[in-house]
Amino acid sequence: MRAPSGPEIAAGDVLLAVESVSLSFGGVKAISDVSFDIRKGEIRAIIGPNGAGKTSMLNVINGFYHPQKGRITFKGQTRSKMRPHEAAYGGIARTFQNVALFKGMTALDNIMAGRTLKMKRNMFWQLLRAGPALAEEVEHRHAVEEIIDFLKIQEIRRTPVGRLPYGLQKRVELGRALAMEPELLLLDEPMAGMNLEEKEDMSRFVLDVNDHFGTTIALIEHDMGVVMDLSDRVVVLDHGIKIADGTPDVVKKDQAVIDAYLGVAH
Amino acid sequence: MLYREVGQFKTSYAQDMAIFPIRQDRIALWLTLAIAFIVVPLLDIFQIWPFKGEYLIRAILIPFLILALAAIGLNILTGYCGQLSLGSGAFMAIGAYSAYKFVTGVSIMALHIPPLPVFISIILGGFMAAFVGILFGIPSLRIKGLYLAVATLAAQFFFDWLFIRVKWFTNYTSSGSVAAPDPLIFFGYPVTRPVEKYLVCLIVVTAFALLAKNLVRGNIGRQWQATRDQDIAAELMGIRPLYAKLSAFAVSSFFMGVAGALWAFVYLGAWEPLAFNIDRSFQILFMVIIGGLGSILGSFLGAAFILVLPILLDQVPHALGIPITVETVSLLVFLIVGALICWLLIVEPHGFARLWGTAKEKLRLWPYPY
Numbered sequence: 001m002r003a004p005s006g007p008e009i010a011a012g013d014v015l016l017a018v019e020s021v022s023l024s025f026g027g028v029k030a031i032s033d034v035s036f037d038i039r040k041g042e043i044r045a046i047i048g049p050n051g052a053g054k055t056s057m058l059n060v061i062n063g064f065y066h067p068q069k070g071r072i073t074f075k076g077q078t079r080s081k082m083r084p085h086e087a088a089y090g091g092i093a094r095t096f097q098n099v100a101l102f103k104g105m106t107a108l109d110n111i112m113a114g115r116t117l118k119m120k121r122n123m124f125w126q127l128l129r130a131g132p133a134l135a136e137e138v139e140h141r142h143a144v145e146e147i148i149d150f151l152k153i154q155e156i157r158r159t160p161v162g163r164l165p166y167g168l169q170k171r172v173e174l175g176r177a178l179a180m181e182p183e184l185l186l187l188d189e190p191m192a193g194m195n196l197e198e199k200e201d202m203s204r205f206v207l208d209v210n211d212h213f214g215t216t217i218a219l220i221e222h223d224m225g226v227v228m229d230l231s232d233r234v235v236v237l238d239h240g241i242k243i244a245d246g247t248p249d250v251v252k253k254d255q256a257v258i259d260a261y262l263g264v265a266h
Numbered sequence: 267m268l269y270r271e272v273g274q275f276k277t278s279y280a281q282d283m284a285i286f287p288i289r290q291d292r293i294a295l296w297l298t299l300a301i302a303f304i305v306v307p308l309l310d311i312f313q314i315w316p317f318k319g320e321y322l323i324r325a326i327l328i329p330f331l332i333l334a335l336a337a338i339g340l341n342i343l344t345g346y347c348g349q350l351s352l353g354s355g356a357f358m359a360i361g362a363y364s365a366y367k368f369v370t371g372v373s374i375m376a377l378h379i380p381p382l383p384v385f386i387s388i389i390l391g392g393f394m395a396a397f398v399g400i401l402f403g404i405p406s407l408r409i410k411g412l413y414l415a416v417a418t419l420a421a422q423f424f425f426d427w428l429f430i431r432v433k434w435f436t437n438y439t440s441s442g443s444v445a446a447p448d449p450l451i452f453f454g455y456p457v458t459r460p461v462e463k464y465l466v467c468l469i470v471v472t473a474f475a476l477l478a479k480n481l482v483r484g485n486i487g488r489q490w491q492a493t494r495d496q497d498i499a500a501e502l503m504g505i506r507p508l509y510a511k512l513s514a515f516a517v518s519s520f521f522m523g524v525a526g527a528l529w530a531f532v533y534l535g536a537w538e539p540l541a542f543n544i545d546r547s548f549q550i551l552f553m554v555i556i557g558g559l560g561s562i563l564g565s566f567l568g569a570a571f572i573l574v575l576p577i578l579l580d581q582v583p584h585a586l587g588i589p590i591t592v593e594t595v596s597l598l599v600f601l602i603v604g605a606l607i608c609w610l611l612i613v614e615p616h617g618f619a620r621l622w623g624t625a626k627e628k629l630r631l632w633p634y635p636y
Contacts, residue, residue, distance in 0.1 A: 062502055088504030102495035104560060105488070113488040117504030121485070123513065129480035134280060137484065141279040180503060 009075055011041040015216050016061065016184060021070030023056055023240075030056040031067070031240045038184065043210055043217045045231035045248075047224075049260055052237040054220045055097060058186045061218070062094055063087040075183070089117055093182035095173045097189045097220075103162040107172045110161055111147055114179030115140040147175045150212075151205060167198040174205060178213070185209065187219045191226055199223065203230055228252065236260070269629040285479055302468055310461040324460040330573050331467040332528045337553040337565035338478050339521030344551070345559035346482055347514035348494025349406050353418035354550040356425035357395045357519045358526025359542035363435050365391030365527035366444055370437060384450050388527040395523025396516040403515030407508060422544055429539040445536035463532045470528065474521060479562050481517065490514050491560070522550075556610060558619025567618035575603055 009015050016038040023031040031053045038044045046054045059065040061072065063082040071078050074090060082090075093114075102110050119140060125133035148157055151171050156164060161172055170190060177185055190206065191199045203226055209215050221227050227234060228248040236244040236251055238260040244251050251257055269290050276282045286292045306327070309317040316322055340354050368387035372379040382390070398421075405417040429435050436444050449456040450463075457466055481487050492500035493510040501507055530537045549572060557568020579599045583590055590598075614621050 064498070064502065084498075084501045085504045085506050088502060094502060096499060100496045100499035102492045102499070104495050105491050109488055109491070113492045113500075113505075114503055116485060116489055116492075119485045123481070123486060123517075126484040126486055127477045127480055129484060133484065137283060138279045141283065145279075176503070 009040045011214070013040055014038070014073075015040040015075065016218075017071075017073040018057075018061070019071045019073070021057075021060060021067045021072065023053075023060055023065055023067045029240050031060070031237075033070075034237065034240070034242045035070075036235045036242065036245055038216060038218055039233075040183075040216050041210075041214055042232040043206070043219060043230055045219045045221060045227045045234045046237065047221065047227055047234060048237035051239070053240040054237055055188055056240075057237065058094060058188055058218070058220065061087075061184075062092045062186060085117075088180065091180075091183035092186065093177040093180040093184075094186035095170070095177050095188060095190060097192065099166070099169045099173055101161045101169055101173055101176070104160065106158050107153060107161055107164070107168075107175075108144065108148070108157040110172055111144045111175045111179045112140065114176040115144065117180060144179055147178050150178075150208070151175050167194055167201075170194070170198075170202065171205070174202075174209075178209065178215075181213075183216060185215050185217045187217060187221075189220050189222065191221060191223055199226060206230060269626065269632075271630070283483075285483070299472070302472075303465075307461055307465065320460045323464050326574060326577060328460065328464050328467055328533050329529075330569055331464070331471045332525050332533055333550065333553065333573060334566045334569035335471045335474055335528070336522050336525035336550050337557065337569050338475060338562055339518045339525060340550050341554045341557075341559065341562065341565045342478060342482065342490070342521065343514050343518035345554055345561065345564075346487060346494065347490040347511060347518075349403070349511060349514060350411060350415040351418040351518075352415050352544070352547050352551065353402065353421040353425075354522055355542040355544060355546035356418075356422045357399055357522035358529060358546065359425050359429055359539065360395040360398050360519075361388075361391035361523025361526030362530035362537065362542065363391075363429055363444075364394035364523070365531065366437075366446070367435065369447055383453075384447065384531065385452050388524060388531065391527040392520040392524035395526065396520035399515040399519025399522075400512050403512050406511045406515065419544075422547055426539055426543055429542075441538070443536055443538040446531040446534075448535065450531060457532075467528060467532060470524070474524065475562055475566075478517075478521065482562065486510075486513060494560075552607065556607060556617055558617030561617070561619035563622065564617050564619030567622070571618065572603075575606070579603070 014037045017035075018037065019035050020033045021031055021035070022029070022033055034053075034057065046057060048054050056065060060067050063084045063086060066081050073079075074087075074092070102113060105113070119136055121133040121136050125131060129137075148154055151174065153168065153171055153175065156168060156172075161169055164172065174187075174190065187206065191202050194202060206217060206219070207230065210217055219227070219231060221230075231248060233246060234244075234248055234251045235242060236254070236257050238256075243256040243260055244254040246254075271288045271290075274289055276287065281287065286295055306317070306323075310323060313319075336354060336358060339357070340351060343349050343351050365387040368379065368382045368390050369384055371381040402418060402421045406414050409417065430442060433439075433442075436442055449458045451457070452466055457463055482490070489500070489505045489510040490513075492503070492505055493507060493514075497507060500510070526542060530541065534541060553568035553572045554565060555568070556571050557566070558564025576599045579602055580595055583595055610617075
């Protein structure tokens, strides 16, 4: 069930390569022939106007959608069809555009749930909650507490997440993804609907995650200021087609990008 | 003022993750257990009110404990894992009839199993129910909510039919009714008096409630709740829906199977398939909804409410000397219980367990409002 971990990838090498991927739903083409790569250790932004296929792209990367054409190579291994939980075991975590926390659980339990794929004790020990199972719980609780400290959400750990304000929910969701200790972290609009201060906080966390844990990050974001400041490289999609790829400075001046965002005179 | 956690420091995560991290809660738990295990039997031995005669133990406490166990089972499936089931009666019936077959000895073609001891039969009944629960849980991988409820409803009607029509399950008795061994022998001790039966139920239910609590607060419990709240996000985090859902079906059916076997052996003594019909499924579902979805404590509260309230309402006109007929009383009980359920669900849709939690939170801050 577990995806083989594959060879170690050095920083700067290609961690994930997307090669001419096409995805359509019936007659609707969500993504057509898009190729790009994500290098280990970088922050890679995926931007584009609404409906450009950004979220579909993330869904393809973590195995939720299966593209009709194209190949995806993660850590040197090419796969055709992969179930989402296999991608998770392989080291891909993500957050969602509309917060997808487990509403009935506390912030602590949400983040603990992110450790599921690292917990191995069988049901017998869990029934008794003694010996190895208890030791395992404590060990992972320790790791989770470190994430809680890192995100500065100590005081809300016992609060059911449904009761938390939106900004904190986004932060808990980031914590849940971090608990998986991913190699590749997919963030789907982590700053959507936030005010300036919250955006600054979240940007700081994203940079810190990249810095401290060395996590590679793929980021979808609409706030151009955030994108240009945070990301190392940017890929621009429009109507499912890649129109630009490069450093923020290059992308900013690209005529196709400007046209896509501002419209073209006909 | 009594309910404060000031000055209670935890020095390890294990302490912090205890079922009752607050000292007052632990004291309350031990008191409750002491009353259940020591005070009740003593009162019964000395025949002190309200334990004069056997009515309270035989007609209220024993069914309360067994149905609470079944409610815990359903709560694991519906409350924790979010899979709506209307087949509780069927799983209880499977537990009961399997236990009956094991206790009387099974021969299927070349396979001969000699009659087994009562307790082992009851546990094996639970395992049979778990096995069937997994089979009927397979549709849950494709369908959700009301559609799944219909699939479990099919299980209910199928097993009702099976235990009436296939005489093998009832050892070819002419009436279709079967009887548990009498006296019931648990580990060499004959259990005959109601108070002894009560203690057997109490031990089983206490142990199973503890095991259930361990599961729901551990890794598997988090997987169940994650699947309930956001199945897609759960899968993207490495939770296999197949494992999470089917394990919930298995554990839940196991609990209901054991409850069914206890219900048949200890409470009823002799029974027919009608004891586990669709009414039983609904009764247990109401217990879970009223008590609180996703709460072990709620299963007990719900069982107490659904079971005890009609009995209380039944007794009140008697006690007050109001001259109304028995039929009128039973009609009134239906009306009042129904109205109360509606009212409760409007006021607190999360059931008694949430009310209890809110009360505790208020008590912590009392006398200040916040």
